[in-house]
Amino acid sequence: MTDTSGLTPSKPNNGETDTESVLSPALSVARPAPFAAALREAVRLRGLPLDRICERLSARGIRLTPATLSYWQRDRTRPERSDSLRAVVALESILDLPPGGLSALLPPQRPRGRRAARTDEHATRRLYGQESWQEQALGDAFADFNRDIVVLLTREVLHLDRRGCVRHLIVNHLVRAVADGPEQMMNLHFLDDPDGGLPEATVHCGRLESLRQDAASGGVMLQIGFGRPLTLGETMAVEYEIRADPYDRPTGFHERGIRGNQDCYLLHVYFPHDRRPALCQSYYRENSSAPQRKVRPLAVDTSGTAHLYAAQCRQGIYGMSWRWPDDSSSQGPSRLRLRGTAPPARQ
Structure with missing residues (x-):
């Protein structure tokens, strides 16, 4: 009779993420980087243009626009829908990050729209x-x-x-x-x-x-x-x-x-x-x-x-x-x- 709507990205058991094991040494900080900052730095280190990243996502059956990626990097929006969360998991592979390198930095999904x-x-x-x-x-x-x-x-x-x-x-x-x-x-x-x-x-x-x-x-x-x-x-x-x-x-x-x-x-x-x-x-x-x-x-x-x-x-x-x-x-x-x-x- 009940349903928990939305997806909550998995988090490490201890509540923290070792950024040295998740991101490159250039991203190492005392505490986990926010999702937007981590994505921005990972894109910079990988050296791929946003449109090229979107092409690689499209080859995996995931449609995402460069504008959306840009908004995520600047923390103007964040991934919340199920297809967006799939894109985050694919980005970890495309950007040479280990599993959870980006998704673990996402906060719990919030209720969307006017009903919140x-x-x-x-x-x-x-x-x-x-x-x-x-x-x-x-x-x-x-x-x-x-x-x-x-x-x-x-x-x-x-x-x-x-x-x-x-x-x-x-x-x-x-x-x-x-x-x-x-x-x-x-x-x-x-x-x-x-x-x-x-x-x-x-x-x-x-x-x-x-x-x-x-x-x-x-x-x-x-x-x-x-x-x-x-x-x-x-x-x-x-x-x-x-x-x-x-x-x-x-x-x-x-x-x-x-x-x-x-x-x-x-x-x-x-x-x-x-x-x-x-x-x-x-x-x-x-x-x-x-x-x-x-x-x-x-x-x-x-x-x-x-x-x-x-x-x-x-x-x-x-x-x-x-x-x-x-x-x-x-x-x-x-x-x-x-x-x-x-x-x-x-x-």
Whole structure:
């Protein structure tokens, strides 16, 4: 269920490298040379132009440009992708260095791209709004809400009964640690009926640490443990199911708040086999108080389901709405709404 992404170059057992045995005497220093300096000096001593080195790499099935080699020498970039790490190993042979002469000088690979950044408190507040029920329910824990993990993808499957009311919801996440140590994640759901009591929650992947309800808003908080601390860059799959007593009115929409950039979001709604919506649409909202934008029609397939798929999601709220043929639920809220949505005004 877990995967450590990226490759970490091998290092000597004692944590240091004897540069006299790895590089030429001209490179001997008291401590190992950084990768960029070692590569630059090895290229100089070998006397090969960068384009000639790239030709020799190409003969081994490795494509690298002289510009990339130049950036590596000047420490403007460093090898991180798997093909780049293969090139480093080949360079050790081309430059007459023993195995590990360059790769041992590389630092551990860091998470790449936008997901390496933590989702901070300000980003969370931009999505939920000032004095949101999420902030009030979490209290001091709001500042550290899922701080050391990012969600890579989310899949939700929503089943409705023949009245069009929520029967159960299945949620799948793939998360990645952006620091050492996270052991759990928190998921927030909003119940329109605060007197309806806690729903039944079953965690299929992970461990249910706590399930509680905020009395003021009716919001439900699930704390799901990973079973052990994650290391930087490690991923974890989480899956759970929520079953609730049906709401009094048919459901008219379902939405998910996404706090930070995410690879994809998939919402799959199963409508009752003998009752199909007259209209089904997807939409996007920038935050919990913003209006719907990017409204698009969605088709209901022959199996009576519709799905919303969003790739490279930015921060915001992604949702699906539908209208029943008799229009009985055009104003009816869903009993279950996912984190990031504000509760409706109470009458």
